[in-house]
Amino acid sequence: MSTMRKVRIALGMTITEKLLARAAGVPQARPGEILTVDVSWCMTNDATTHISIDMFNARLKERGIHAPERTVFVIDHNVPSESPTTTATQNKMRAFAREHGIPLHDGEGVCHQLILEEYAKPGDVVFGADSHTLTAGAVGAFAAGVGSTDFVAAMVTGQTWVMVPPTIRIDVEGALPEGVFAKDVVLHMIGDLGADGATYKAIEWGGPGVQALNTEQRATLVNMGVEAGAKSSVVEPDEETLRYLREKRGSDADTGELFASDPDCVYERRLTYDLSTLEPVVAYPHNVDNIAPVTAYEGTAVTTGFLGSCNSGRIEDLRIAAGVLRGRKVLPEVKLIVAPASKSVYMQALKEGLMDVFLESGAMVVNSNCSVCFGNQGAIGEGDVLISTGTRNFPGRSGSQKGEIFLASPATVAATCVGGYITDPREFV
Numbered sequence: 001m002s003t004m005r006k007v008r009i010a011l012g013m014t015i016t017e018k019l020l021a022r023a024a025g026v027p028q029a030r031p032g033e034i035l036t037v038d039v040s041w042c043m044t045n046d047a048t049t050h051i052s053i054d055m056f057n058a059r060l061k062e063r064g065i066h067a068p069e070r071t072v073f074v075i076d077h078n079v080p081s082e083s084p085t086t087t088a089t090q091n092k093m094r095a096f097a098r099e100h101g102i103p104l105h106d107g108e109g110v111c112h113q114l115i116l117e118e119y120a121k122p123g124d125v126v127f128g129a130d131s132h133t134l135t136a137g138a139v140g141a142f143a144a145g146v147g148s149t150d151f152v153a154a155m156v157t158g159q160t161w162v163m164v165p166p167t168i169r170i171d172v173e174g175a176l177p178e179g180v181f182a183k184d185v186v187l188h189m190i191g192d193l194g195a196d197g198a199t200y201k202a203i204e205w206g207g208p209g210v211q212a213l214n215t216e217q218r219a220t221l222v223n224m225g226v227e228a229g230a231k232s233s234v235v236e237p238d239e240e241t242l243r244y245l246r247e248k249r250g251s252d253a254d255t256g257e258l259f260a261s262d263p264d265c266v267y268e269r270r271l272t273y274d275l276s277t278l279e280p281v282v283a284y285p286h287n288v289d290n291i292a293p294v295t296a297y298e299g300t301a302v303t304t305g306f307l308g309s310c311n312s313g314r315i316e317d318l319r320i321a322a323g324v325l326r327g328r329k330v331l332p333e334v335k336l337i338v339a340p341a342s343k344s345v346y347m348q349a350l351k352e353g354l355m356d357v358f359l360e361s362g363a364m365v366v367n368s369n370c371s372v373c374f375g376n377q378g379a380i381g382e383g384d385v386l387i388s389t390g391t392r393n394f395p396g397r398s399g400s401q402k403g404e405i406f407l408a409s410p411a412t413v414a415a416t417c418v419g420g421y422i423t424d425p426r427e428f429v
Contacts, residue, residue: 005328007411009089011262011264011265012028012265013028013029013261013265013325014167014204014261014262014265014266014267015140015167015234015259015260015261016044016164016165016167016170016202016204016232016234017029017030017031017049017164017167017203017265018259018261019051019123019125019141019142019234019259020037020125020162020164021035021144022123022143022257022259023035023037023038023040023125024036024037026170026207028050028069030164030168031164031165031167031268032163032166032391033163033164034161034162034163034164034320035161035162035163035164036159036160036161037125037159037160037161037162038072038125038158039072039125039126039127039154039158039159039160040070040118040120040124040125040126041071041072041115041120041124041125041126041127041128041136041322041387042070042071042072042125042127042128042151042154042155043071043072043073043074043111043115043119043127043128043129043130043133044071044072044073044074044111044128044129044130044151044326045073045074045075045076045077045111045128045129045130045274046074046075046076046077046078046079046086046089046090046093046221047130047374048129048130048148048283049073049089049092049093049096049129050089050092050093051091051148051343052129052148052151052155053092053096055152056152056155056156057149057151059346060152060156062102062181062315063156063157064156065100065101065102065155065156066155066156066157066158067158067200068100068103069101069102069103070103070158071095071100071102071103071155072097072103072105072109072111072114072115073093073102073103073104073105073112074104074105074108074109075090075093075094075103075104075105075106075107075271076107076108076109076110076111076114076368076369076370077366077370077374078090078369078370078374078376079106079107079170079369079370079376080098080107080367080368082376086108088389094106094366099306100411101257103107103199107358107367107368107369108342108343108368108392109308109340109341109342109343109344109345109368109369110309110310110313110341110342110368110369110370111128112128112130112131112132112133112135112136112223112310112421113135113310113313113314113342113345114130114342115133115135115136115342116135116136116138116139116215116219117248117342117344118248118249119136119142120136120139120141121139121140121141121245121253121254121255121256122141122184122237122241122255122256122257122259123140123141123256123258123259124136124138124141124142124143124256125141125142125143126142126143126144127143127144127145127146127150127151127154127160128143128146128151129145129146129147129148129151129241131145131146131226132223132224132226132310132311132391133145133146133224134225134226134230134232134233135176135219135222135223135224135310135327137225137232137233137234137235138215138218138219138221138222138223138256139215139235139237139241139244139245139256140236140237140241140256140258140259141234141236141256142232142234143222143232143233143234144162144231144232145226145340145356146160148379151311151403152408154362160395163200163317165200165201165202165230165231165232166202166267166268167201167202167203167204167261167265167267167268168193168198168201168202168203168204168230168268168269168270168271169204169206169261169269169270169271170203170204170205170206170207170265170268170270170271170272170273170274171190171206171207171270171271171272171273171280172185172205172206172207172208172209172210172272172276173207173208173272173273173275174209174210174273174274174275174276174277175209175212175275175276175367176275176276176278176332177275177276177279178426178429179238179280179407179411179424179425179426180275180278180279181217181220181280181409181410181411182213182217182218182220182221182281182409183220183311183312183389183407183410184221184278184279184409185220185221185269185275185278185422186220186224186282186283186285186293186305187224187229187282187283187293187343187407187408188273188278188281189221189273189325190224190227190228190283190288190289191267191281191283191289191291192227193228193289194196194285195227195228195229195288195289196228196229196291197228198225198228198230198322199229199230200229200230200231200396201230201231202230202231202232202233202234202266202383203222203225203230203232203233203234203235204233204234204235204236204261204267205218205221205222205234205235205236206236206261207272208233209273209274209275210235210236211238211240213325214240214244214313214316215240215241215243215244216315216316216317217316218235218350219312219314220311220312220317221233222234222235222270223310223311224288224311224391226364227288227289227391227392228289230426235363236259236260236261237256237259238258241258242255243342250401260423267380268295277371279293279294279295280293280294280408280411280412280424280425280426281293281388281408282294282296282297282392282406282407282412282422283393283407283408284297284406285324285393285395285404285405285406285407286392286393286394286404286405287393287394288391288392288393288394288407290393294408294422294423294424294425295424296405296423298421298422298423298424299422300385300387300406300420300421300422301420301421302334302382302386302394302406302416302417302421303333303334303335303385303386303389304334304335304336304337304372304384304385304387304422304424305330305334305335305336305337305377305386305387305388305413305414305416306336306337306339306371306372306378306386306388306389306390306398307321307337307338307339307343307363307389307410307411307413307414308337308338308339308341308371308372308389308390309339309342309370309371309372309373309374309388309390309391310331310341310373310391311389311391312343312389312390312409312410313340313341313342313345313389313392314345315340315345315348315349315352316387317352317410318338318340318345318349318354318358318410319352320409320410320411320414321338321358321410321411321413321414322354322357322358322414322417323411323429324360324411324414324418324425324428325357325358325363325414325416325418326361328358328361328418328428329361329362329418330361330362330363330417330418331417331418331419331420332417333361333399333420334360334362334416334417334420335378336361336362336363336364336413336414336417337363337364337366337372337377337378338358338363338364338365338366339365339367339368339369339370339371339372339377340365340368342368343368345368345369346367361418363380363417366378369400369424372386372388372390372398373388373390373392373397374397374398374399375396375397375398376427378398379398380398380403380405382402382403383402383403383404383407384403384404385403385404385405385414386398386406387405387406387407387409387413387417387420388404388405388406388407389406389407389408389413389420390405390407391407392405392407393405393406393407407427408421408422411425411428411429412424412425413429414428415427
């Protein structure tokens with residue numbers, strides 16, 4: 001992709017407006033303006049890449065790839081392949097990546113986790129052919145999902161257009177009480193905004209409550225912004241961001257450019273949360289904005305639990321769940337599936353003995369991929385009830401359309417699988 005254009009940024013802008021102004025090479029960006037921006041990273045996965053490849057080969061092959069080293073292919077949705085058709089699709093990706101010198105991550109983890117661990121940095125603009133690309137906003141990047149056509153255009157030109165979104169600011173105060181986690185926070189937010197309350201808007205998380213969270217917890221917050229309709233979601237980068245990048249990429253890592261919103265910037269709306277007042281919640285079937293206290297559904301029988309996904313499959317999440325499961329057993333009638341979000345998360349969990357905890361509890365540990373969240377492993381059947389740390393609970397998301405999905409924190413999922421019914425994790429924490 002093009003090298004980001006250096007430009008003197010004017011005052012009175014949000015983080016998102018500054019990120020887009022810099023990428024467009026203009027001093028100022030305002031909501032509603034359409035800008036052509038340089039793209040730092042393009043990402044696509046095996047769910048749709050075959051469509052993009054066909055578009056490229058049919059119409060744009062002579063143009064070539066603008067910056068192959070900044071285009072990332074990830075095979076993560078159906079790993080390992082479950083059918084000859086899927087294998088053919090993935091082989092097309094492998095061959096195209098080899099032909100054009102594109103970095104390929106084949107079964108190494110969920111695409112959004114890999115972008116977070118290895119690529120995105122503060123100041124970047126990231127476009128991915130997947131709706132949860134927002135995850136990279138955890139390190140202060142502008143990150144958004146796009147369709148296959150826009151992905152191909154960015155891959156070929158190094159640029160794309162974007163309409164500058166208005167920003168919803170979420171101010172977070174206080175500290176998380178026992179048994180309440182980042183997943184509970186973002187579910188509270190989605191319940192308040194609604195599934196369309198942030199449509200084509202940027203969500204900006206800030207305040208002392210967010211500053212006290214680590215990058216993995218912040219990733220949980222920004223990742224699900226799209227479930228409220230958001231175009232992007234971002235956390236103001238700080239010393240924690242730099243610590244994370246250096247831990248993942250080495251002490252000499254490129255830590256990018258850190259932007260903060262100006263005191264005189266204009267937000268479309270502001271919400272304030274005091275973390276100390278929050279309680280564990282679930283998103284009940286069949287919409288992500290159906291939010292209720294876990295106690296409202298306590299006692300509901302479940303058949304399957306899932307710990308993983310681009311939202312809650314990081315090492316922090318595995319530690320939380322292992323803390324509940326240590327010394328306890330998953331009820332024999334319940335199937336608990338654990339899918340670490342990346343190979344590095346998997347290896348860290350091995351080092352910390354977390355895998356021992358999961359296996360001794362009776363859980364099944366699978367490879368790093370989208371797994372149950374996408375319905376490609378442990379698919380639920382008619383009448384099954386799944387409690388999941390995944391991203392969505394629509395009918396058919398994880399198998400049968402006649403199954404039910406509850407979304408919850410890693411602690412709630414683990415506690416529920418021990419009891420066999422939806423359980424308040426505060427009983428175990």
